[in-house]
Amino acid sequence: MLAGAEEKPDLGFTDGRTTTYLKIFEKDDLGERNSLLQVALSAMSYLQVANRAYLVLPKVHAAIMDAAILRERGLGLIVYDSKEVEEVLPASLFEHDAKNAKPSADLERLKSRISALERTVETLASELSRVKSTKLEQLEARRTYPEVPASIGPQKPQPLPSFLQDNPWLDILSKRGRESDQIAG
C-alpha cells in the first residue's frame, strides 16, 4: 500500500512508473444518504496524486452510479459480488508534473522532520568537536611526566659480557629449585 494522498486509498498499486488508487465501497456503508457521494468525491481526490483512480462498488449498487459522469471525470469503476470482480469502466491516465506537483502533507512533515534532524546532527557535531578540543587541552595540561633521575637517565643498552651470551647454563641454572630430578653428589 502506498501513502501520499491527503486521504489514504483503500488499496493502491504501482508498476514503478504509475500509481493506481482504489476507493472501496462496501454494502454496509450505504447507511447514510450521502455516503456514496462522499466515497466518489474521495476517489476523485486521489487523482491529485495517483495516475489512475477507481471507485469499487458492490454490483448491486453500481446501477445507482452514472457512468458518464465518472468517465468525464476520468474515474474508473470496478464492481464486485461474491463470485467475481469486474472492471466496468477503465480509469483515465493522468500524468503528474513532478515539479509542479503539490507536495502532500506527509511529505511536508517528512521534509520538516529531516530538516530538524539535520539541524540536530549539525549541532551535535559542532558540540562534539568543541568537547574534544577542550578535553585534550585539559588532559595535556594535567599530564605529569615522571622525572628521569640523572643517575639513571636514558641508558644505552649495555651488551652482555661474552661469557653470558648464548650460554646454555643460563637456561639450566634458571630452573634451579623448580625441577624435581637432579644429579648431584
Add this chain to the structure above:
Amino acid sequence: MSEGYKQRYTFGMDFGTSDFKFGPITCGERPELVENRGYFTDKTSIIQQISGPVKELIVGKDIPLYLEAREDLSTRLVYPMRNGIVGKDDERSWAVVKELTQFALEAFRPPESEFSGFYLVASLSAVAPRYMYEKLFEAFRETNSEFGSIRAATVISQPFSVAIAHKIPTCVVIESGHGNSQTCPISRYPIRDAVVAINRGGGDGNALTAEILKDCGYGDLAHEESFVRKVKENLGLIPADLDAAIQLAKNDPQRFRATYQVPGTRITVDLAEKSWMRFLIGEYVFDPNHELFQSYFSRGLRKPGDVRFGDTFFRGMLDFGDAIVEAVERCPTELQPYLYRQILLSGGNFAWTAPPELGDVAIDAASKIRFLLEEKGITGTTVLMAQSPQLSVWRGCIVYGYAVPADFSWSWERFEGWMNF
C-alpha cells in the same frame, strides 16, 4: 627481592690458591685481582708505633707498603688457600678470608639508594670440605652484620664455575694447581661423589726439576723455588711417548738442547747432553709411574703420597688418564659416553706449550690427556684448554648468580642455592 635486583647486584669471588679474583657483574669481562694473602702487622714494632695506628691485618694491593724485612715475614704473610683447603681451626687464614671478603665488597659498594646488599657467589676448590662452606658462610654473615653488604650468598666449586664460564653443561673438568689436582665430572650439576682428587700439582713438577738441576750441576740454585719454576716453565716438555722421546733426544742431543738465561742475571742453565731430561718434567706432571722416576724417589725426591685432607682422599701416583676414567666410572653408565666427549683442562699446571720444531715428539697438555685416554681405550674425546683460566672461575660465578633464582634457598644436601642474610 626481585630477579632484576639480583642480576644488577651479582658479585663473584674466586678464592684461588695464589690470586683472589673479585668484582660485581658490572666489571664486564675482567674482575679485579689481588693476591690471595694477608699480612699480619707487628703491633710492637717501632715503625708501627711511629707511623700511628695500623690495622692488624692488611690485604690487597697495599701489602707491600707494610712488609718489613724481618725473618718472621713468612709467618706474618698468610696465604690461606695454598692447597685449596683451609684448616678448620686455622684462625689466621680464616681471618684473611673474611678481610678479603670485606675488602672486595667495600671496593665496589654501589651508591644507589636501592642497594641493600650483593648476591654473592664465591668459588672454592672442588675438594673443599663441608666445614669450609660453613666457615665461609659464617664470615659472610659477620661481614653483612657489620657492613650490610651481602643480601644473600652461595658457594660453588671452581671446576663447576669453569664449566659454566665455558658454556659446557656436560664434561669432565680437571683443575690442576700448585699443590693438587681434581677431576670433576659435571652434568648440569657438579657430581660431587665422583670427584677424584690427586695429590700432585705444579709443585711436584718443580720438585723434579730441582732434582734434574742438581744432576746437571746447578744444585746451588735448586733450592730457590721461583728460579726452579722458571726453569720448569722454559725447559720442560711434555712427550707424546716418553721412551721414544728420550731415545730421540739421546741420539740427537743438539736438536733437543735447551738453555735458559735468567733475565737480569749472568745465570744461564744449559742441560747440554742431558737435555733429554726435559721430557721427564712434563711426563711427571701427567704420569709419575715410569720406572725412570724410581731412581729420583730413591735419591730423595718426595714421592706423591696418598693423603687425606678434610673429607677428601688425595691419590698420589694416579695418572691423569686413570683419574678421568675413575671419575667417569663413578657416574651412571648412561652418562659416561657424554662425559668422555668433552674434557676441560683448567689451572696453571696445564699451561704447557710445544715448540713447533719439536712437534713430532713434544705435545701440549690437551694432546697428552688425549693420548693417556687412548691408551685406556677411550677415543673420540675432545680435550680443551680453558681460555683465560685466571678469569673463568669468576666468570662462572657471575653466570651462576645471574641465572639462579633468588628464591632458591641453600640446601646442604645439594650444596646449592642462596643463603639469605
